[in-house]
Amino acid sequence: MQPLLELRNLTVAFDTERGQIRAVQEVSLSVYPQQTLALVGESGCGKSVTALSILRLIPSPPSRVLGGQVLLEGRNLLDLPEKQMQSVRGKDIAMIFQEPMTSLNPVFTVGEQIVEAVRLHQNVNTKQAYEIAEQSMRDVGIADPDKRLHEYPHRLSGGMRQRVMIAMALSCQPKLLIADEPTTALDVTIQAQILELLRALQQQRGMSILLITHDLGVVAENADAVAVMYASRIVEYASVYDLFDAPQHPYTQGLLRAVPRLGAVGQRLAAIPGTVPNPARFPSGCKFHPRCPKMNGDPACAGVEPALRQIEQGHWASCHHLPDFANKPITRPATDAKRAEGSAVS
Amino acid sequence: MSDGPPRADQPLLQVRDLRTYFPIKRGLLSRTVGYIRAVDGVSFDIHPGKTLGLVGESGCGKTTVGRSILRLTPPTSGSITYQGQNFLAFRGRELRRLRRHMQIIFQDPISSLNPRMRVGNIIGEPIQVHGLARGNEKQDMVAALLRRVGLEESDANRYPHEFSGGQRQRIGIARALALSPDFIVCDEPVSALDVSIQSQILNLLADLRQERNIAYLFIAHNLAVIEHFSDEVAVMYLGRIVEKAAARELYANPKHPYTMALLSAAPEPDPRRKTGRIVPGGEVPSAAHPPGGCPFHPRCHLTRMAAEQAQAGESTVVSVKYRGTETLVSLPVLDVGGTMEIESGGQRFRVLRKCATQTPPLEPKQGEAGHLAACWVTR
Numbered sequence: 104m105q106p107l108l109e110l111r112n113l114t115v116a117f118d119t120e121r122g123q124i125r126a127v128q129e130v131s132l133s134v135y136p137q138q139t140l141a142l143v144g145e146s147g148c149g150k151s152v153t154a155l156s157i158l159r160l161i162p163s164p165p166s167r168v169l170g171g172q173v174l175l176e177g178r179n180l181l182d183l184p185e186k187q188m189q190s191v192r193g194k195d196i197a198m199i200f201q202e203p204m205t206s207l208n209p210v211f212t213v214g215e216q217i218v219e220a221v222r223l224h225q226n227v228n229t230k231q232a233y234e235i236a237e238q239s240m241r242d243v244g245i246a247d248p249d250k251r252l253h254e255y256p257h258r259l260s261g262g263m264r265q266r267v268m269i270a271m272a273l274s275c276q277p278k279l280l281i282a283d284e285p286t287t288a289l290d291v292t293i294q295a296q297i298l299e300l301l302r303a304l305q306q307q308r309g310m311s312i313l314l315i316t317h318d319l320g321v322v323a324e325n326a327d328a329v330a331v332m333y334a335s336r337i338v339e340y341a342s343v344y345d346l347f348d349a350p351q352h353p354y355t356q357g358l359l360r361a362v363p364r365l366g367a368v369g370q371r372l373a374a375i376p377g378t379v380p381n382p383a384r385f386p387s388g389c390k391f392h393p394r395c396p397k398m399n400g401d402p403a404c405a406g407v408e409p410a411l412r413q414i415e416q417g418h419w420a421s422c423h424h425l426p427d428f429a430n431k432p433i434t435r436p437a438t439d440a441k442r443a444e445g446s447a448v449s
Numbered sequence: 450m451s452d453g454p455p456r457a458d459q460p461l462l463q464v465r466d467l468r469t470y471f472p473i474k475r476g477l478l479s480r481t482v483g484y485i486r487a488v489d490g491v492s493f494d495i496h497p498g499k500t501l502g503l504v505g506e507s508g509c510g511k512t513t514v515g516r517s518i519l520r521l522t523p524p525t526s527g528s529i530t531y532q533g534q535n536f537l538a539f540r541g542r543e544l545r546r547l548r549r550h551m552q553i554i555f556q557d558p559i560s561s562l563n564p565r566m567r568v569g570n571i572i573g574e575p576i577q578v579h580g581l582a583r584g585n586e587k588q589d590m591v592a593a594l595l596r597r598v599g600l601e602e603s604d605a606n607r608y609p610h611e612f613s614g615g616q617r618q619r620i621g622i623a624r625a626l627a628l629s630p631d632f633i634v635c636d637e638p639v640s641a642l643d644v645s646i647q648s649q650i651l652n653l654l655a656d657l658r659q660e661r662n663i664a665y666l667f668i669a670h671n672l673a674v675i676e677h678f679s680d681e682v683a684v685m686y687l688g689r690i691v692e693k694a695a696a697r698e699l700y701a702n703p704k705h706p707y708t709m710a711l712l713s714a715a716p717e718p719d720p721r722r723k724t725g726r727i728v729p730g731g732e733v734p735s736a737a738h739p740p741g742g743c744p745f746h747p748r749c750h751l752t753r754m755a756a757e758q759a760q761a762g763e764s765t766v767v768s769v770k771y772r773g774t775e776t777l778v779s780l781p782v783l784d785v786g787g788t789m790e791i792e793s794g795g796q797r798f799r800v801l802r803k804c805a806t807q808t809p810p811l812e813p814k815q816g817e818a819g820h821l822a823a824c825w826v827t828r
Contacts, residue, residue, distance in 0.1 A: 145643035290506035295714035320716030361648040363673040372648035
């Protein structure tokens, strides 16, 4: 199967007064039709920069794409003139953000904002656009959409605003939705509603989702495949089952152990020592080595950055300490894995 | 007034019927047109060296409880007893003296540290204000505190912006520890931190609890964190505690439908989890206009199910599948006053009349001793 979106060795840098910072390095990933790929990592790992680079939403300068390709159905978005890129944004690829308040314009009603997006991409008159807006608000579970259309964003709760953002994003039937921490600012019961909504909409419309998150619980519930990012690189890539059943990279293993789980009263948590590295001062060699329990003074860890190698069928990781690591093939990670039917939480 | 060590058999802190209302002002003359009942009748005890976890969604009043106990936000009514003394009666110098024993750690480690002060002064200031030590002696205390929370002595000369989020939270903890408190309010202490850092801070707080016999009021929205860290857990909804029990008991055997919903909504790092999920309809109502009766009834799945059963004239016991286990819900049909229709989130539902009209008290439920819940429906 042909991936809908493919990143090939994308490297993005920022020019700062203190020199160049490479926020994203040689990132390759593939999102297949109807698939949800989760890009998971902690603050500063480069996951949001990756997402914004796909839509070319980071101003240049200070950012610069140093290399790589962003292929949407085989077409390199990085080569498109800005005019054509505008028709990609919103129409082919839509994006929703963490903070639904700052991404809605406070001086326009939500209806006006959705209609603007609809009229930009579809050849319809205002009345038809309002009908489309009303329908897409109904699709995301907003009660009384005909009345809500005329409300201003400040009148809506956080969960409702995120629904409006989703309605706006989906009003033009995009093929790919990029969701950057879509539920991080929401309460757990509202988060559950929004995640369920995304799953249902994906099934109905067959769109693909690139889900950016730091929350492994959200990954486990919504993703088909997972890319784990640490300090600007993908360090592990696998189907959601393989990743949670048999994590290979010491960072992924540490993260999974560090998450407090329900039903574990009073047990001591496993912690990853040290701190998340600052992108301006990445360590040499494997960027995880100062925090890694497997390093054990191995000079290779501090000296040589391990490439992402295929450890098994459909499973990639980058760690010198994996068995027979040096002989594994270096390939671009891609898996069209889907989660088993009915295994998602009902 | 005795400042001796707290006795283990007596509660360190007793809170009774705590209420904190914020006036809603309108118009030219700023007339008070109503009140937001942020905290509306909350009672609990905390024993020395123990942790009470306070969990709930945003706007439920959990942060206001923490601030009211320390009188950072003045409570409207109720009583707070610290080591047998009426904390609300103290003024001026005496209040300051008592406050030494009660500290707070905030969620956001950047806005709670003064950016113009060196870390050494941030931690040393309370020591000086309370006259515990000066000069070299103070510096030694600061150095010992820094080492204890996992920082270096030389960090005393740096500014907060030079530290990462997790390190800043360590500075906040060192500042709270500076006066050797018996009680610390931890207000979402790890919510702003990365997962790999979160567990470091939780482990540090747990070690300090053991070493120094510190009691915590641990406020968080993350159920797994609360369960992991607390001896007892109280669940808040719209300014009230709706369920309270020992941590293990609450998670194994929740009695309030809101607790069930919170637990089942929490995403877990397990892609194969298959359990019925209870997603409460609608959203948390405004605390300025809380619904009458049980505040949760417009969103409650139990009262809806029970009302349907009652309407159909069916059995008085409803079973609810929850995280793989079944919970039985009794339905004393004669007692509930029949059913009625309500509107919630733009849709109409049938609920038990009693749920919509009378507020249930926080009362013992069948099961482990000390398990309290405020619900008409659960047995």
